[in-house]
Amino acid sequence: MHLVFEIVTIIAPVALLAAIGFIWVRRGLDYDVAFVSRLSMTLSTPCLIFMALVRSKVDPALLLDTVLASTLAYVIVGLLAWALVRLLKLDLAAYWAPLAFGNTGNIGLPVALFAFGQAGFDVAVVIFAVMAILSFTVGVWVVAGGGSPMSALREPLVGGTLLGSVFLVMGWSVPEWLAASLDLIGQMAIPLMLITLGVAIARLQPRALGPALALCVAKLALCTVVPLGVGLAFALPKMTLGVLIVQVATPVAVTSYMLAAKYRASPDEVAGLVVVSTLLSVVAIPAILAFFI
Template sequence: MIFLTVILPVLLIFLSGYVLQRSFKLDLKPISTLAIYVLSPALVFQTFYTTPLDIRLFYIVAISLLLLISLIIVTLLTAKLLNYDNKQSSALLLSTAFMNSGNYGAPIILFAYGATGFQYAVSMMVFHSIIMSVFGVYFASRGQNGAGIAIKTVFKMPSNYAVVLAVLFQHFHVQIPDTFNEAIDLVGKAAIPTVMLVLGMQLANVTSKSLEWPGICLASIIRLIASPILAYGICLFFPIDPLLEKVIVILAAMPSAATTTMYAIQFNTRPQFVSSNTLVTTVLSFGTLTLLLNIMK
């Protein structure tokens, strides 16, 4: 049932992009640029504009940041032990530190824990989007250009300014006219399917000979096993209700985020390696998530 109602629709979007790219051999960079600089900012603004700013969101922000820092430390230490260069370690970070909590995680939470759990998942998805627009962009750009230019690139990302503007509008109760709100919502809704299509298109460029299995196995272990264990340990230090704890741990066990593939394409940070990790961790997650959901009933 989970496969048919949640996983299969996502796979069909991937497949559509895959078939499109195999048929027409399109240039992916203009499409990823459109998604990063137009579609995603609209989605981020709309989400932050309508999400309540309360103590629950504070806990989600704190736990998400601590989990991100933990994953970065684990990944960088591992990369150093394996003598990875700057681009290799950045590509590995894109595959391990950011999870697919939106278009994959949120529907699974809805099915497993109902409407209340889904509201928690939406709040996490909101904050994860800004985490990726800051740290994801930094690591993607760092792999190609170095830390200095990477920091400048972060400040050029419109999604970050969309968050600030949305929070200010909500705090000061600024009402957006219905026609403008509908236009922003319309553009924002195109972001997630576009990202999924770009991932499928990038996967069409991956061949079995180009798969780096040692790195992929390493990324899969960190993303699917180490991440939920770290999340569970971090949750023990916060006074959160059991349902929110379950949602956080399950989302931490999600496969690599599809958005990171766009960043890898945009900044040429080994996009085939990053997209391959997204594919493999997504396939493996069918089994790991089933096991974890049974454990955390």
């Protein structure tokens, strides 16, 4: 009973903020998702990630293992997702990125913070950084059907991640007045992301939920087993292993739907993946946490 209460306590803030966004839209109130998403992705989240990396207390050896393990996990998941999409003869542009990458920002970071505290959040940020770089390079390249993956370097989120990584490795710091300013901006990120998640889910009108269920179950299995195996191979500490599995196993991100809509890569089908995988995560994430709390 204590374990159940603890997991509910962890999940409750995430669910409550998402519910605020969901109810907001259902009551007919305006919410400019494009503006809020742009504000979050180009300003608050880069500041949050940058300052988290600058202040990270992750042991250098553990940091390297986390980067290598998360990179390997995403590469393996990506290759298996690629094979699955090809095997089922699905549209690669529409299905590969949603199956390979998860909602590590909107869901993964808050869950890591509430479940594992600041130490877990620091690890989650490192994994998020790896995912962001892969998603905004290879992921966007696949969804767009071409172009240069290096165009991702113009994304503030990727820039903040890379710059924060440099500060972390070099042991640099920033002036207190600047740190305080960046902290204030970054503190907007998690509430904005969770409320926007609720808004986006409320507005989605997915079709073909039957096939989406099978794919989401396959994604969840893949994204749980692979990071578990990789984490054990790297002998990651229990907390780090838990954060890695939670991050990789997060559901399909709303940004996947937004990218699919932008590049006309079957957005309705991707919307179905977002809704179904998010509903599955209501059971899956508490189940994963039960093994690590």
